[in-house]
Amino acid sequence: MKADAAGGRVAEELAANAPELLAYFERRVQPADAADLLAEVMLAAWRRASELPADPERARMWLYVTARNVLANAQRGERRRWRLANRLRLLVQPVAAPDAGEGAEVREAIARLDPELAELIRLVHWDGLTLAEAAEVQGIPASTARGRYQRAKSELREALAPV
Template sequence: MTRASRPEPADRLSEVLTAVAPDLLKYLQRRVNGADAADLLAETMTTAWRREHLLPGEPEQARMWLYGIARNTLLNAERSERRRLRLADRLRSMLAVHHDAVGQPADTGGEVRDAIERLEPHLAELIRLVHWDGLTLVDAAALIGIPASTARGRYQRAKQELREALGSESIGTDGGTFDARHNAGAIS
């Protein structure tokens, strides 16, 4: 074969991938579920394209090169899954310890939660960030991506709507109250 008739590496890789992809998919499906196998095959192909300059010239070597990439992709996915599971276990343990230390509130606040759920979504999120997550209005505004002055106006509107919904002048989600003094120093 002369140099002029030799296919370009990208064309060769396309040919090899077309021929080997069904076998690679079966290889991966025997090791993981179908949806994950398809994702891993896509990742294998992406890696092969990034490294096409390393594609062996002999067809069987090219096939085994792709199997090696698929195997490494599978091993990386398994390591990632183990790390994810360990992290989830640690978080569950931390939350269980925190839950045991805090205990259940005397009042579960179902009525307040329902009233918050009935607010417009952007108002409900602001109330949750301030009262449930303990953020200042300035921090909540930054997180949501709005000016602090806008957050102040929305917060006042949300408090008023909650007062009306609950029929009270002073209401709380966790024993605290929604009053004009909450975070007053946080917004100047």
């Protein structure tokens, strides 16, 4: 089968069977995921166009087998993600949240800073990053981060100074 003819056959079979295949996925996964899985079937069909049977009924069954394989791969991937998440939960110790009133004045002062300055302070003091690491996270040069950090500290000193 020529490449153009194979592509035309794939397009015809997908057009004829896409609604049924979408319904197949919608009955098995979240509706938001069904369209993505159908797209994977379509991609697989285009990649393997030369394998698509000429008989329309055989082509339909071939697409269903492909859909089943795509679904199985997605489910395996989901199980792997859950296992990894569970392993990570066991490794990560939960961070105790401070009492609601504890440090409220400082949190409010930080919230009143310019958003870029506030985020820099949070990255350094809450998340434990170095100034260079915080600069990288914010996508700014370290020298800019140093200047902003000094300005933020100065503004916080003013805001927190006893009256």
